[in-house]
Every structure is written in structure tokens, then in C-alpha cells.
Amino acid sequence: MITISSTHNELRMQILKLTTKYYEKKWAKQDFVPGVDYIPVSGKTFDAEELLNVVDSSLDFWLTAGRYAKRFEKEFARTMDTRYAMLTNSGSSANLLALSALTSESLGERRLQPGDEVITVAAGFPTTVNPILQNQLIPVFLDVDIPTYNIDTNMLEAAISSRTKAIMIAHTLGNPFNLAEVKRIADKYQLWLIEDTCDAVGAEYTGKKVGTFGDLATVSFYPAHHITMGEGGAVLTSNPRLKKIVESFRDWGRDCWCDPGKDNTCGKRFSWQLGDLPPGYDHKYTYNHIGYNLKVSDMQAAVGVAQLEKLPRFIAKRRENYNDLQAGLSELQDMLILPRETPNSSSSPFGFPITVRTESPITRNQLIQYLEQNNIGTRLLFAGNLLKQPAYKNIPHRIVGNLANTDIIMERTFWLGVHPGINREMVKYMVDKLYEAYGRGDSI
Template sequence: MNEIDILKADILDKVKKYYQLLYKNKKPFIPKKSCVNYAGRVFDENEMINLVDASLEFWLTHGRYSNKFESKFSEYLGVKYALLVNSGSSANLLAFMALTSPLLKNRAIKRGDEVITVAAGFPTTVAPIVQYGAVPVFVDVSVETLNIDITQLESAHSIKTKAVMLAHTLGNPFDIRAVKKFCDKHDLWLIEDNCDALGSKYEGNFTGTWGDIGTSSFYPPHHMTMGEGGAVYTNNKHLIKILLSMRDWGRDCWCKSGVDNTCGCRFLKQHGTLPFGYDHKYVYSHFGYNLKATDMQAAIGCAQIEKLPKFIAQRKENFDILFKGLIDLKDVFHLPQTLPQSDPSWFGFPLTLKDNVPFTRNEIVEYLEANKIQTRNLFAGNITKHPCFTVLKEGNDFRISQHLSMTNKIMCDCFWIGVYPEMSKTAIQFMIDTIRKFMRQYAIK
């Protein structure tokens, strides 16, 4: 080893010691004093060592670790292609915008075309549709699964429909078989927003891999983290070319960062009406973005993905404890239900108040929060009710198919609590006991 290698090894060894001194010994959970977070990052010295290793290389942008992560992630999911991006929201933006590419000819989504989705979810599943000028068509959801009510699909369809874009809510797979059958029947694209469902399976295959494009988020609360970060994946070799172009400024060139002339004819082609031989590295076939993540984020991801199976197993176990501990409150709450062919990798544990219970969602949520138990609403509840929709006109800018009665029910009466991997059994039992204590105020046992 030379002097640089010795110094680097010493730095990384000190990082390991730093982790052990600062983070390794976790504080015990103390009811009513310790916060029961709905989610949190779970890491050890390996993430920190990778992060410092990447920073010492100082490549910063997409590089060695990014390539390694994309390879490991696609292998894990069993898909041909995966692209690392800077967030789950960017992943959704990229997935949707790829379907507007002129390279798709008559299947390309154009302004004014319709995309079927739901209003009960996170805004960035819908935002790309609206921002492009396509028309989201909202269908209702099931209060038990919190996923799309598939009986409304046909009524939502029109001659303008080009795609379906749906999330697997809190890790619970929607009825992919039915949705995919509908898409195949009408020749529609299917985007699976898999940001809350990494590791979930449907009929034995991972969610996110059934549609034309899947997306993931690596924000700290999610199944694995890079701090910020996301991914887009597909088995379609035509779509991956478009996705890569749009992620990297819209360029026509497919050279990796720091590499020139992969095609061998950088100055030897005609592109559009540009002068013959115009530098291929500066030819743009799409109006794209720079959505790449940094190599430091990818370095964290390379350590996280090794832990992912354990994370998923722990989430399932934590969910099961909560379900068993609250199952006899089924007259008070709509407890989460799954499809027989689903195997969820849960992001959270949802509870929806049944009609005519003697308390409101805010009352129980405020009680839990006062006892240091974090809660979250089901994201937007009904996105069409939010201030961002006040400038949009129903019928022109968006359309509601039939009704959103269950969506409104969820907006008013649903909340969820955490199941993340580092949550202790003591903390989980405290959540169960606290919910039960709240119920006793209303003579509910």
C-alpha cells in the first residue's frame, strides 16, 4: 500500500469508530418521554464509510457508485434497466414525461390527453400530468385497501385516455392484474408509483415491475434511504433510451459522464437541421432535465440495499403486531385489508374511522401526538380539494369519474402510524396501549 492508500484506510477506520461512539448505542424507549416516530433512517457504519469513500474520490456526480447501485437495484427487482435519480418526485416526473416523447409516435401522450389516477395519494403522482397539460381523470378508492376502485376504470375511460398512473398505497399493492388487463385491452401505458411499496409483491413478483415503468423513492422515511434519491425502472429497451435522454438534459448522446465518443461517430452524423457533424454530445432529442443523483447518495444506497430484505421483513413483523393488537377494534376502524395475491412491504399502518364513531380523526390524532406518537394523514387525502387545484377547472383541466365519496371519507377520517424497522417492540405496544386508553374515554374496550 502506498501512502495515499494507508491514509484512506486510516480515515475509513476512524469513520467506523466515530459511528460506534456516536450512533451504535441506541437510547432505550421510555413511554411518554421518547418519541415514537412514524419513520426514520436506519443505518450503520457501512453507509458512513461508503459516503466518506465517495467524498474522498470527489467525483460528486453520477459515477462508480451510481453505476454499481443501478446494477444492484435492477438485479434485486429482476428488471432489465434502472436509472438513479435525485428524488422519488423526479422519478415520477421522468416516468410520465418519457411517455410524451415524440419517439413513441401515436402512443405518445399529448396535451389534452387523459391519464387515469386517484385523488387519494401524494401530489407528485398527479403533478407531472397537470404540469404537462394532460388531464388527470380521478376515480374513487376502496376504504379498506386505500387503493383504486377497479369497478370505476371502464367508466373513466374515453377516446382521449392514454395511460394509467397509480401508487401502491402505503405499500399495499393495488389490483395489478385487473388494472393491467384494462390497460392491455385499451392499449394504455401503466406507470406504477412504487415509492411507498419497495419490496411488496403481487402474485410473487415485485410491484413496480408489472407496468411499463416503475418508480421508487429513497427519502429517509422510505424502505431504504440515500437522504434524497429515487429510481426509475423498466424492461422496455425503447423506453430506457428515452428515460436516459430526459434524465440527462434531453441529450441524444448516450455517453456516460466523463466519457466521449461512445458511438464512434461523434462528428460524423446529421442531426435534425443542425450543420452536418455537429458534436453529438450537444444534440438534444428531448426537452429534458438534469435529474441525476450524486455519487455520494449512491454510495449510501449501495450499503442500504444490502439491508433491504431485513428492513422489509421487520416492517412486516411490526405491522402484524399492530394488526393483532388492534383487530378487536374492527367496529371502530376500517383496518387495512390486502388482496389474497398480495404480499405488502408496509410503509405504514393505516386506520380509518368508521361512520358514527363518537370521536373525530383530529381528536384521536391529537391524543396520540400529545403522547409523543407521530401520526400522518394519508397524504393529500383528496388532492382536488387543495389550494393548488383552485386555478384548475373541472372538465377542462381535470375530470372526476362518477364520484370520490370514499376519497372524501379518507380525507376526513384516515390517519396512519409507523412500522419502520428500528421501531422497538416496546414502542409498538405503547402505540397499541395508547389507542386503547383513548378508546376507554368512550367506553370502547
């Protein structure tokens, strides 16, 4: 009971108890009503723990990265089998930091410089490619495979030129790309490899976590993703030098590596002499990169700490929903191309991609409109063909081979949700509506 003499710790405990009660009242579980309740393609799944953590953090009023951020970085790095995880404010910022880090002068001859080339694909999300352009580099586009929706590696070696310095591609919708071949080419030509793992947390290739094959990897914690902080992302690496560079670009470009609110971690704050600065210039205000401020708040990290505990069951539920859709739609394969996992991989599905065959009497757009009319959420495979988007009309680039499958994805592909908030009753409803769209009644 709250009294005028209650200590702040006693008040804190009362607030947290009330927070749990608030969650139970506000977000009480409701039964799914087919055709009435909307089935979103993505969404946050949480319980009272996330709410408790964010309230607990807010009571500290530590508004930048703090105890929860440090804990999350340590636990997430361990989860992903990497040495380091550096939190940032979004997956898009993680991509920007990862690619920008490779432009650091401290990397010597291997640094990326304006005009250098980075191999990627056009069938994906814009912010996998944007950092290439933002750093005045040249994207080299390869086509993708259907139905894995990942880079077609048949032309990968042919794409290498004297200016090629890196490969930056995503594991599409949680399905790992052909890491054996991509890594072989990267090692052979001494190319940097950035794995965009934003949609693929928990996926594995040859029994090893994706995000551990490249020099750097990136993750997103937007509500659509495997775990969420609302906004948020991370850069992963096991390379101490790259860790320091990423943190510098994230934290204004400074050379200092003190945590927020800390001073003199290096023990010689006023003893450095860098650049043309006078000896003893405050290390906290010494900059060796043209950086940004892309940090997170501790309240975001607090949500992530609670989410991380649930990650294994989130992934298991995504796989269950994916497998149920795969089995349920098997009798529609004459009309629809269903997804396929990359050989030697175990996906961590972000969504369930479907490509409408040319034999289909209804188009992709007609089909998704039918599903949306029946309260089933759909999404296209992001940008489709990025080069057909208005913003990319005049960008400098190279194409190796053709982008035939990329164009097919633009015209005929969409995806359905598999997130943990979708239950088997919802999956059956989605399957039934797809059969109904083709005049075949309920699913087999």
C-alpha cells in the same frame, strides 16, 4: 498510525477506520423510554456501512454519478426484477421522468400529447398527479377502496374515453393495487401503465414484484422510504427504448448516452447528422427532448449501496410491525377500520392506515392529537382529496363516478409508522395508547 510519509491509500484506510469509531460513539444504541422518546412515523435506519460508503465516495471527490451509482443501478434492477434502473434525484423526479418519457416523439402514435387523458386517483401524494398536469395532460380521477386505500377498479373501464392514453397510480402505503384488473384494462385499450412504487419496494402481486407489471415504475429513496439515499429516486423499466428516453429527459434532453466524464461511447461522436444541425455536430451537445438535469451524486448512491444489502430485513421488520399492530388493535375494530391487503398480494408496508368509524365518540383529529401528545407520530394519508387542496382548485380534470371514499380518507384517515426503527416495545406502547384513548385501558 499516520505519519508524514503515509501514502494516500494508507491515509484513506485510517480515515475509514476512524469513521467506524465515530459511528459507534455518535449513534450508540439507546433504550426506548415510553412516553418520553418520540416514535416517528418514518426515519432512516443505518449503521457504520452507510457512513463508510459516503466517506469513501467523498474521498474520490467524484461529485456526480460514478462507480457507486453504476453499481446501485445494476444491483437495484436485479433486486426489483427489471432490466434497468435509472437513478434520479427524488421519487417525485422519477414520476416526472416516467410520465414525460411517454411524450417523446420517438414513440410515434402512442406518444402522449397535450389534452390526452391519464387515469389516476385523488387520494394520494401530489407528485403522482403533478407530472400529468406539468405535461399539459388531463387527469381522470377515480375513487379508492377502503380499507385497501387503492384504486376502485369497478369504474375503471367506464373511465376510458377516446383521449385516454395512460394509467398512473401508486401502490398505496406499500399495498399493491389490483394489478390483474388494471393490467387487463391497460392491455385491452393499449394504455401505458406507470406504477408509482415509491412506497412499495419489495411488495408482490401473484408472487411477482410490483414495478414489473407496467411499462415504467418509480421508486423513492427519501429517508421515509424502504431504503434511503437522503434524496434520490429511480425509474424502472425492461424496455430498452423507454430506458434511453428516460435517461435523455434526466440528462438535459440530450441524445448522447455517455456516462458523466466519458466521451464517444457510441464511437461516432462527430459523425452524426440529426435535425437541422450541420453534419458532424458534437453528439454530446445534440438534444432531442426538452429535458432536465435530475441526476444524483455518487455520494448519494454510496449510501444506497449499503442500504440495499439491508433491504430484505427492513421489509421483514416492516411486516412484523404491521402484523403486530393488526393483531394488537383487533379489539378496537368497532371504532377503527383496520387496513386490509389487496387479494393475491403480499404488501411491503410503508405505514399502517386507520380510518376512524362514524360510531367513534372521538374524531380523527382528536385521536391523532392525543397520540401526538403522547409522543406517537402520525400522518394523514397525504393530500386526502387532492382536488380540495388549494393548488388544485382550478385544474382541468374529469371525475368518473364519485370520490366518496376519497372524502372519507380526507376526513377520517391517518397512519402510524412501521419502519425498521420501531421495535415491539414501541408497537405495544402505540397499541396501549389507542386503547387508552377509548377508555379501555391496556390492549387485550
